[in-house]
Amino acid sequence: MTTSELAQRSLGQRALLGAKRRIMRAMGPWGVFLQGFIEHPVMVGSIIPSSRFTIRKMLAPVNWETCKLFVEYGPGVGTFCRPVLEKLRRDGQLIVIDTNPLYIDYLKATISDSRFVPVLGSAADVESIVRANGHDHADYVLSGLPFSTLPDGIGPEIAAATYRVLRPGGAFLVYQFSAKARDFMAKHFKHIDAGFEALNVLPCKLFWGWKD
Template sequence: MEGVTFLKQYILNWRTVGAIFPSSKKLACKMVDNIDFENAKCIIEYGPGTGVFTEELIRRKYSSTKLFIIEYNYEFYNMLKEKYSKVENLYIINDSAENIEEYLKKEGIENVDYIVSGLPFASLKKEMSENILNKSKDILKVHGKFITFQYTLFKRNFINRFFNNINIDKVMINMPPAYVFICEN
């Protein structure tokens, strides 16, 4: 069912959905493996889609850790609300990642430890991508990490303009295979 919804949303909103299928469990694990859950006070997830990464974040996070998930697509947002509305310290937001600061301010949060992003920077408008990456850099704590994935290395130099230290891993067990970018300042 989620796969059908994902495909439909891709067809209707290809620029912001960016994939035909949900990410694999293997990619989800790789995306969160670099998070120190024991010390993380606040984590953000951009573009959770149907919640593949969200599931892994919820499974591993401490109950006191605040997790903000911000989904632009209304169909996915509704799915996420239905699945996760009872999770402690989880904030499910229907908006653009460009506006994450507003939601953090409402909760009195200035900086976050990690940002996990499923956003398709290859298809998002350049101005939107720049806004999101600038705000991400600004809200991350010192030694915080911005973790994203892309299907090609095409946007590496673009992302490198915002984060000067990027390590890349490749995940073959995904459709299509993906590159995980672990970014730090």
């Protein structure tokens, strides 16, 4: 391929990316979220994002002053990302990990914050992702993963990796429609606080697993 053909191709790719971003912005977060659910219902597990009540309750026990690294699994269209970034200290970092390229592209197109690191990948690989971004441990890990519908073995693997990646005193924050996640968490976390949020579609269970 000649240099001018290569240049034309990269121009074409940039134009395509620009068009994709404009379409995503026009669809809005709910449209993008629904599209992700239609394409991958088992992996997404919900048709609309979490409510502001769930977000407030889930994040309430976080000590933002000491939090340098916050990790989120399954950010979707960023429902939690914006509130986390509002509270996160200026030298903190938020790493979000999602298996769906549609959501990761949407987050890259709509959130510009130097503390924000969207990663296309699986939560099961959290340890290598955290290390690749220059950290030994995470202070908090938040999960919106649909544990009850994930492929066999993935839930326990993610719970074990999360326990290892957290610093002592850190916490695994989990919200889910069923209590399945608690079974996986209980193998590693001795101290688990539980809560409930009715003002969410569907009402959901909340868990905070504290690492000793």
